[in-house]
Amino acid sequence: MTGNPLPLTGKRVLIFTGDIYEDLELWYPKLRLIEAGALVVVAGEEANRLYTGKNGYPCKSDAAISAIEPADFDALIVPGGFMPDKLRRDQRVLEIVVEFFESGKPVAAICHGGWIPISAGIYRGVRVTGSPGIKDDLINAGAVFEDAPVVVDRNSISSRRPDDLPEFCRAVIELLAG
16 A cells, blocks of 8 residues: 555544435445544434435534534545435535635535536536436536546536445545645
8 A cells, every 4th residue: 555544534524414325425434434544423403313325324414514614524425315406405414515615625426416506506517427326417507517437627526326436435435636
């Protein structure tokens, strides 16, 4: 192994959660980022609440979204599933996404997670990918859609589906490690 085995030491990453999140799209990045040395905080509508994934896997939130200060974090991960369709209706969620994006911090969305950046209005003119099910939503939001395992455009990282998680996590780590 070459380089720093813990390239994200000192980095703090926020991950959104809610009921019916895509299990792999939350847990794979969470564990991979911890393995790389990052401190990961999972935030849902309520702190210390158990949320159930689309495939039944539980995830307990560390914090409430309403208490999140983007300045305390270095990157944001938005998993897919049906969770993003509900969370994108929360004005604080959208404000958080905009604050991350406008400050140049990585905003990483996978699969249906792209719904949240769409609703936050940050994808206009940005190259992205996502679930084929939201391709039209991405295009209608002004994004430049590419069918690829991962697309990185400035501080935006996006992927299509769970099968793309290795490429997605590598891109997140590379961008965050700088």
